[in-house]
Amino acid sequence: MQEYQIKRGYTKDLAKSMVQGLRDQFGLEPEVTADGHYIVAYGALHRLEVWSGAGGKTLVVDTEANRDAGDEAIIDTNRRFRNYLQQVTGYTAKERAKKAQQALKGSE
Numbered sequence: 001m002q003e004y005q006i007k008r009g010y011t012k013d014l015a016k017s018m019v020q021g022l023r024d025q026f027g028l029e030p031e032v033t034a035d036g037h038y039i040v041a042y043g044a045l046h047r048l049e050v051w052s053g054a055g056g057k058t059l060v061v062d063t064e065a066n067r068d069a070g071d072e073a074i075i076d077t078n079r080r081f082r083n084y085l086q087q088v089t090g091y092t093a094k095e096r097a098k099k100a101q102q103a104l105k106g107s108e
Contacts, residue, residue: 001062007090014052025084043077044069
C-alpha cells in the first residue's frame with residue numbers, strides 16, 4: 001500500500017477525479033465498495049484499489065500484481081499507472097519521488 005500527496009487544487013472533487021482517472025487511463029469502469037474504495041483489474045495488475053486518505057489530502061493505492069503477465073503487459077500497465085497517478089495527484093513521477101524522500105527524512 002502506498003500513499004501519495006495531492007497537489008493543492010487537485011483535492012477538490014478527489015473521488016470524481018479518482019474515478020475519471022481510472023476511466024481515462026485504463027478504459028474501465030471501477031467497482032465501488034461500500035467504504036468508498038474504487039477497484040479495477042488491468043494487464044499486469046490483478047487488483048488496483050484506490051481511495052482517499054488523510055481527510056481527502058492523499059491518494060492511497062493498494063495493488064496486487066499478476067505474476068503471469070508478459071513484458072508488454074507490464075510495460076503498458078506501468079505507463080498507464082504512472083499517468084493515472086499524475087492525473088489524480090498533479091505531480092510527475094520525479095516530483096512524487098522527491099515528495100516521498102522528503103516524507104522519509106521528516107519521519108526520521
